[in-house]
Amino acid sequence: MKRDFVPGQSVQKFGIGDKHGRVERSEDPFIAEEGMPETAVCPDCHARYEHKRWTLDEEVAGQLPREEGAARVLCPACRKIAGDYAEGIVILRGAYLWKHEEEIRHLIHNEETRARDKNPLQRIISMARQGDSLVIRTTEQKLAEHFGRAVHKAQQGDLRVSWDQGHVRCRVFWEREE
Ligand SMILES: [Zn+2]
Structure with missing residues (x-):
């Protein structure tokens, strides 16, 4: 691998x-x-x-x-x-993710729709599997953070949110093995 x-x-x-x-x-x-x-x-x-x-x-x-x-x-x-x-990147990982892939993708899409209702500039650029990760790239940092928190709230696991120095980009990691 x-x-x-x-x-x-x-x-x-x-x-x-x-x-x-x-x-x-x-x-x-x-x-x-x-x-x-x-x-x-x-x-x-x-x-x-x-x-x-x-x-x-x-x-x-x-x-x-x-x-x-x-x-x-x-x-x-x-x-x-x-x-x-992309100003936001969400990287989801772990065996649990792939067992619940459809549910988690659905959650992300729902959250995008809700965020977009409030602010049309918050959008998903891409969502695709890369190696053993599901990578979601977003137009705004806050949307990436929001996705991370929503997945964490619904599916537990480990969440890490990191911002670069100028707060220009947000990177979110979430992982759950079982
Ligand atoms: Zn437009």
């Missing part, structure tokens, strides 16, 4: 500095308000930008054509997904 592979170790740096070499005020390089129109609609997920925040209303999401007047701007979550830029 391959043991030397550490999932998430190859997370790439994305263009964080802007073209003037300034540091963005926001810690999240994808949430720059500079240059944003008053209102906008994301053409991919249909989230709306208004009053300086993104929201998603499932009821009107399908009625995009009525908003012809709104600017089309890819929301930060869709940009992170397109650029494969």
